[in-house]
Amino acid sequence: xxxxxxxxxxxxxxxxxxxxxxxxxxxxxxxxxxxxxxxxxxxxxxxxxxxxxxxxxxxxxxxxxxxxxxxxxxxxxxxxxxxxxxxxxxxxxxxxxxxxxxxxxxxxxxxxxxxxxxxxxxxxxxxxxxxxxxxxxxxxxxxxxxxxxxxxxxxxxxxxxxxxxxxxxxxxxxxxxxxxxxxxxxxxxxxxxxxxxxxxxxxxxxxxxxxxxxxxxxxxxxxxxxxxxxxxxxxxxxxxxxxxxxx
Ligand code: NDP
Numbered sequence: 001x002x003x004x005x006x007x008x009x010x011x012x013x014x015x016x017x018x019x020x021x022x023x024x025x026x027x028x029x030x031x032x033x034x035x036x037x038x039x040x041x042x043x044x045x046x047x048x049x050x051x052x053x054x055x056x057x058x059x060x061x062x063x064x065x066x067x068x069x070x071x072x073x074x075x076x077x078x079x080x081x082x083x084x085x086x087x088x089x090x091x092x093x094x095x096x097x098x099x100x101x102x103x104x105x106x107x108x109x110x111x112x113x114x115x116x117x118x119x120x121x122x123x124x125x126x127x128x129x130x131x132x133x134x135x136x137x138x139x140x141x142x143x144x145x146x147x148x149x150x151x152x153x154x155x156x157x158x159x160x161x162x163x164x165x166x167x168x169x170x171x172x173x174x175x176x177x178x179x180x181x182x183x184x185x186x187x188x189x190x191x192x193x194x195x196x197x198x199x200x201x202x203x204x205x206x207x208x209x210x211x212x213x214x215x216x217x218x219x220x221x222x223x224x225x226x227x228x229x230x231x232x233x234x235x236x237x238x239x240x241x242x243x244x245x246x247x
Contacts, residue, residue, distance in 0.1 A: 002225055002227075003224065003225045003226065003227065003228070004026065004029045004030060004031050004221065004224050004225050005029065005030030005031065006030060006031070006032065007031045007032065007085040007086055007224065008031075008032045008034065008077060008081045008082075008083055008084055008085050008086070009026050009031045009032065009033050009034070009085060009086040009087075009088065009224070010033075010034045010036065010073065010074065010077050010084060010086065010087040010088065010125075011023050011026075011033060011034070011035055011036065011087075011088045011090060012036045012037065012062060012064050012070075012073075012087075012088065012089055012090050012091040012117065012121060013036075013037055013064075013090040013091030013092060013140075014033075014035035014036055014037050014043060014046065014059070014090070015035070015037035015038070015039045015042035015043050015046070016037075016039075016042065016188060016189045017186070017188025017189055017190060017213050018090060018140065018183065018186060018188060018213045018216045018217065019035070019037070019088070019090045019091070020042075020046055020213070021212075021213035021214045021216065021217040022088060022090070022216070022217040022220045022221075023035050023046060023050065023057065024046070024049070024050060024217070025214065025217040025218065025220075025221055026217075026220070026221060026224070027050040027053070027055030027056065027057055028053070028055065029221060029225075031056075031086075031224075032056040032057070032058075032081055033050065033055070033056070033057045033058075034057070034058050034059070034060070034073075034076070034077040034080075034081070035047060035057065035058070035059040035060075036059065036060055036061070036062035036064075036073045036091075037061075037062065037091065038061060038062070038063055040059065040061045043059035043060075043061075044059060046059075047059045058076075058077075058080055058081075060072075060073050060076045060077075064089075064091045064113055064116075064117030064118075064120055064121065065109075065112040065113050065116060065117055065120075066120075067116075067120045067123065067124075070117075070120035070121055070123075070124045071120075071123075071124045073124070074087070074121075074124040074125055074128060078128060083128075083132060084125055084128050084129065084132070084135065085134070085135060085136065086135065086136040086137075086138065086224055087121050087124075087125045087135075087136075087137055087138070088138045088140070088220060089117065089118040089121035089122070089137065089138070089139045089140065090138075090139075090140040091113060091117050092113060092114045092117070092140060092158075092190070093109060093110060093113050093114065093190075093193055094110075094155050094190045094191050094193070094194070094203075095109065095110065095155075095191075095193045095194050095195060096151045096152055096155055096191065096194050096196065096199035096200075096202070096203065097151055097194070097195065097196035097199050098150065098151050098196065098198070098199070099153055099154075101196055103195065103196070106154075106193075106195070107154045110154050110155055110158050111154075111158060114155070114158035114159065114161075114162065115158050115161045115162065115165075118139050118162050118165060119165065121137075121139075122137060122165070122169060125137065126176075129175075129176045130175075130176070133175050134175050134176065134228070135175075135176045135177070136176065136177040136178070136179065136223070136224060137166075137169065137173075137176060137177070137178050137179070138178075138179040138180075138181055138220060138223055138224075139162050139165070139166045139178075139179070139180050139181065140162070140181050140183070141159045141160075141162040141163045141166065141180050141181065141182045142155075142156075142159040142162075142182055142183060142184075142247075143182050143183065143184045143185075143236065143238060143246060143247045144156040144159045144160075144247060145159035145160050145162060145163035145180075145182050146163075146182060146236070146246070147246035147247065149202075149246065149247065151196065151198065151199040151202055159182075162180065163180055163182070166178055166179070166180035167180065167233075170231070170233055177223075177226075177228075177231040177232075178231065178233060179223040179231070179232050179233060179234070179235065180233070180234050180235075181216070181219060181220065181223070181234075181235050181237075182234070182235065182236040182237070183211060183216045183219070183237050183238075184209075184211060184236075184237065184238030184239055184242050184247050185206045185207060185209060185210045185211065185238075185239065185242065185247050186210055186211040186212070186213055186215075186216055187207065187210040187211070187212060187213065188213055191203040206245075206247060208241075209239050209241040209242045209245060210239055211237065211238065211239045215237065216237060219235045219237050222235070223235060
């Protein structure tokens with residue numbers, strides 16, 4: 001695929017779902033993928049698969065809520081492969097609940113991972129990309145960055161924030177392409193951490209109109225493979241069966 005081969009692409013949240021599917025797809029297309037997440041046994045196994053298939057990949061444990069760990073993740077990629085062409089800030093969680101359940105620890109985790117995690121990724125790569133004179137930052141928002149639903153207030157707020165941060169960054173960046181990716185409901189492990197029963201039921205319902213993670217990975221591939229003078233600044237992708245629904 002044009003403009004993908006030999007690029008060093010860092011992916012957070014690469015141990016399952018959209019991040020894993022993207023790592024596998026980009027490696028097939030000749031990119032060098034650097035996978036990050038907390039579950040290293042998963043990362044090790046995905047990297048093993050990619051290498052067995054002739055692809056190039058490495059992994060490093062990273063908790064995106066910790067700015068120093070994200071910095072170390074980016075330094076690891078740069079020291080190992082010499083440069084950083086793309087970061088896909090994709091790690092996220094979705095412990096949905098109604099506001100009056102007062103799950104304040106979960107609210108804080110959403111803020112720390114979904115918002116600060118993306119900021120930490122941006123902070124770690126910007127100096128590197130500015131020095132290189134090129135780069136691409138792709139942030140995973142959601143259709144929940146465009147609409148709010150009951151039990152989704154804090155999660156959607158985090159994704160509205162990712163959208164706003166991405167758009168502001170895009171306006172400030174000259175030689176660095178910025179893409180905000182908003183997938184609709186996708187079949188992954190997202191929501192496994194929901195502790196509110198009603199919210200868990202809602203997610204089960206939404207899953208009946210779900211995209212496959214591979215389809216979202218294709219959208220990432222599209223954004224990276226555009227010519228250098230083309231910025232796919234925003235991509236919204238939904239299941240065709242989501243008619244009548246916001247997500
Ligand atoms: P998964 O739960 O399958 O993947 C989430 C990934 O994020 C995992 O690899 C997980 O790895 C990682 N992650 C979570 N917390 C952290 C952390 N603190 N540090 C590092 N990595 C972390 O779900 P998806 O693939 O669906 O989610 C990927 C992104 O897509 C998220 O941002 C999500 O909000 C977004 N999204 C998903 C949609 C869906 O319907 N599935 C729709 C719209 C957007 P580990 O636990 O090993 O750290």
